[in-house]
Amino acid sequence: MTTTPRTPEAPVRFEDVKDAASLLAGRVHRTPVATSRQLDERAGASLHLKCENLQRTGAFKIRGALNALSRLSDAERGRGVLTYSSGNHAQAVALAGKITATKTTVIMPEGAPRIKRKATEGYGADVVPYDPERHSREELALARAAETGETIIPPYDHPHVVAGQGTAGLELFEHAGALDMLFVCCGGGGLLSGCALAARRLAPKCHVVGVEPEAGDDATRSFYSGTLQTVHNPDTIADGARTPYLGDITFPLVRACVDDMITVSDMELIRAMHFVWERMKLVIEPTGALALAGALSGKLDIKNKRIGVVVSGGNVDLAYAAELFARL
Amino acid sequence: MTTTPRTPEAPVRFEDVKDAASLLAGRVHRTPVATSRQLDERAGASLHLKCENLQRTGAFKIRGALNALSRLSDAERGRGVLTYSSGNHAQAVALAGKITATKTTVIMPEGAPRIKRKATEGYGADVVPYDPERHSREELALARAAETGETIIPPYDHPHVVAGQGTAGLELFEHAGALDMLFVCCGGGGLLSGCALAARRLAPKCHVVGVEPEAGDDATRSFYSGTLQTVHNPDTIADGARTPYLGDITFPLVRACVDDMITVSDMELIRAMHFVWERMKLVIEPTGALALAGALSGKLDIKNKRIGVVVSGGNVDLAYAAELFARL
Numbered sequence: 133m134t135t136t137p138r139t140p141e142a143p144v145r146f147e148d149v150k151d152a153a154s155l156l157a158g159r160v161h162r163t164p165v166a167t168s169r170q171l172d173e174r175a176g177a178s179l180h181l182k183c184e185n186l187q188r189t190g191a192f193k194i195r196g197a198l199n200a201l202s203r204l205s206d207a208e209r210g211r212g213v214l215t216y217s218s219g220n221h222a223q224a225v226a227l228a229g230k231i232t233a234t235k236t237t238v239i240m241p242e243g244a245p246r247i248k249r250k251a252t253e254g255y256g257a258d259v260v261p262y263d264p265e266r267h268s269r270e271e272l273a274l275a276r277a278a279e280t281g282e283t284i285i286p287p288y289d290h291p292h293v294v295a296g297q298g299t300a301g302l303e304l305f306e307h308a309g310a311l312d313m314l315f316v317c318c319g320g321g322g323l324l325s326g327c328a329l330a331a332r333r334l335a336p337k338c339h340v341v342g343v344e345p346e347a348g349d350d351a352t353r354s355f356y357s358g359t360l361q362t363v364h365n366p367d368t369i370a371d372g373a374r375t376p377y378l379g380d381i382t383f384p385l386v387r388a389c390v391d392d393m394i395t396v397s398d399m400e401l402i403r404a405m406h407f408v409w410e411r412m413k414l415v416i417e418p419t420g421a422l423a424l425a426g427a428l429s430g431k432l433d434i435k436n437k438r439i440g441v442v443v444s445g446g447n448v449d450l451a452y453a454a455e456l457f458a459r460l
Numbered sequence: 461m462t463t464t465p466r467t468p469e470a471p472v473r474f475e476d477v478k479d480a481a482s483l484l485a486g487r488v489h490r491t492p493v494a495t496s497r498q499l500d501e502r503a504g505a506s507l508h509l510k511c512e513n514l515q516r517t518g519a520f521k522i523r524g525a526l527n528a529l530s531r532l533s534d535a536e537r538g539r540g541v542l543t544y545s546s547g548n549h550a551q552a553v554a555l556a557g558k559i560t561a562t563k564t565t566v567i568m569p570e571g572a573p574r575i576k577r578k579a580t581e582g583y584g585a586d587v588v589p590y591d592p593e594r595h596s597r598e599e600l601a602l603a604r605a606a607e608t609g610e611t612i613i614p615p616y617d618h619p620h621v622v623a624g625q626g627t628a629g630l631e632l633f634e635h636a637g638a639l640d641m642l643f644v645c646c647g648g649g650g651l652l653s654g655c656a657l658a659a660r661r662l663a664p665k666c667h668v669v670g671v672e673p674e675a676g677d678d679a680t681r682s683f684y685s686g687t688l689q690t691v692h693n694p695d696t697i698a699d700g701a702r703t704p705y706l707g708d709i710t711f712p713l714v715r716a717c718v719d720d721m722i723t724v725s726d727m728e729l730i731r732a733m734h735f736v737w738e739r740m741k742l743v744i745e746p747t748g749a750l751a752l753a754g755a756l757s758g759k760l761d762i763k764n765k766r767i768g769v770v771v772s773g774g775n776v777d778l779a780y781a782a783e784l785f786a787r788l
Contacts, residue, residue: 414742415737450738450782453778453782
């Protein structure tokens with residue numbers, strides 16, 4: 133196989149995704165691909181759901197975090213790693229630290245749900261709270277790392293993180309063959325760009341679609357305008373897609389490898405979530421329902437096509453989910 | 461392989477389970493076996509959960525129903541089949557009828573949840589309501605079948621039903637190898653006796669345990685006394701295990717092939733359910749949590765053992781489940 137050179141337009145290559153897959157094999161789950169006759173009847177298409185809700189830590193994030201931590205030198209690992217997240221990336225870095233015997237520290241907003249802080253600490257990370265009204269988490273991380281020598285592992289804008297997330301798409305194509313369309317949720321674009329890299333090589337004709345919440349449509353506008361757009365703290369139940377903008381690495385990758393970006397409403401998310409819980413017996417979080425809601429939205433023609441859908445995670449408070457379902 | 465003769469003590473044989481597996485291959489799901497490091501740490505054992513909640517119709521019942529309907533003659537199929545159930549067996553017979561092009565009728569209590577009636581009708585069955593205060597469903601079925609010539613497919617006390625349910629256990633042993641212990645829920649004993657038949661042949665040293673709700677402990681008392689015991693309409697959230705007694709076929713099989721029977725409380729069921737929803741991201745119903753709750757109950761020593769757990773189904777109203785979790 134020829135090796136594509138890395139360029140500013142393509143800072144991560146398919147080969148990096150392949151390398152990540154080799155490194156992750158046996159250390160993260162090769163998650164199942166779920167299908168449902170009822171879903172297919174409803175959609176008029178053949179849908180293949182990649183179940184990253186069944187991944188270790190309950191989300192795809194462990195793929196990127198473990199790929200990144202595993203590629204540090206012994207000296208870097210000795211100094212520890214640092215990240216900022218109140219969500220699935222925090223737990224992923226914490227678990228990756230446990231697996232690779234690396235000290236991990238997570239900068240987390242003071243108001244983060246207690247359950248998320250406890251889960252992150254449960255994997256052995258130190259949690260450092262901060263006041264998001266007064267400080268930027270990125271600046272806090274840079275200042276701290278300058279003192280401690282820790283390596284920062286950001287949630288998405290990092291080549292090893294993107295390559296790791298892409299292994300979810302790689303596995304889906306290996307399982308389901310050349311799909312006609314692939315729907316992937318988009319927050320900072322790590323999962324989307326990684327999966328799109330896999331699609332471009334393994335199914336060149338596959339139409340790759342990123343899906344965002346309506347209220348946080350920065351990536352969709354960035355994609356179509358070619359200029360980075362921002363939405364701060366959008367009001368959506370898809371908490372994993374509240375990231376304000378694509379990154380320096382993910383923006384060019386999304387532009388180069390993705391075919392379409394669409395948005396869905398919170399009600400569409402709740403309906404998709406409810407279908408998967410009730411009929412497919414899988415617990416998925418609101419962000420995890422983005423891709424399916426996009427496929428079912430009617431914005432793109434999926435009729436009689438073979439569709440891939442990446443279900444990104446399942447970490448949601450069960451009582452909160454019940455409240456969401458009560459809105460239906 | 462030698463063929464064991466059928467006897468009154470063993471009215472279903474392992475060979476019947478094998479035959480059912482051949483017949484069902486490709487027509488029902490070979491469901492995944494879920495594992496969880498967190499669960500194993502908590503239990504101090506290695507647990508393998510056979511996910512029949514991910515089976516077609518959301519429960520194992522399709523295995524027995526489809527095995528039974530497939531073995532009817534063309535003439536019998538032409539006259540149609542009849543059953544009585546307000547639960548998972550009703551939907552299973554309805555879908556089996558659709559698959560085998562057999563007319564199906566289900567006798568269902570007038571007060572059955574609308575969602576269950578609709579699901580059963582959705583698969584194409586006719587639903588005949590009856591007043592459970594005034595009539596016995598078995599007698600109604602016999603009277604109707606005498607007129608119509610329909611074949612009755614009861615929920616558990618039927619050799620083809622037992623053999624079909626046993627294929628869940630067969631698949632679990634094929635996947636996980638010789639387990640040290642196997643926990644299976646017990647209502648009428650169809651799933652338990654079928655899986656026990658598989659265990660006796662494929663893992664002779666495996667300790668097979670049936671698990672009942674505390675309030676409906678008829679099978680446990682029958683098992684230990686050797687005399688059939690009855691509990692009518694027990695007060696338990698495990699609606700699939702409210703059956704009043706073991707059957708003529710399942711009782712001798714349970715006595716011959718099962719090693720232990722234990723009971724668990726509703727609170728133990730809710731805790732087990734909650735763990736599987738929250739940590740393993742799988743929707744399971746209260747009855748589906750019986751076997752896991754039994755394994756975690758502390759009544760039997762599971763430490764450092766390889767444990768099989770059959771999760772029987774996932775059909776539960778999501779709002780009702782949220783109410784149950786609020787009791788924790």
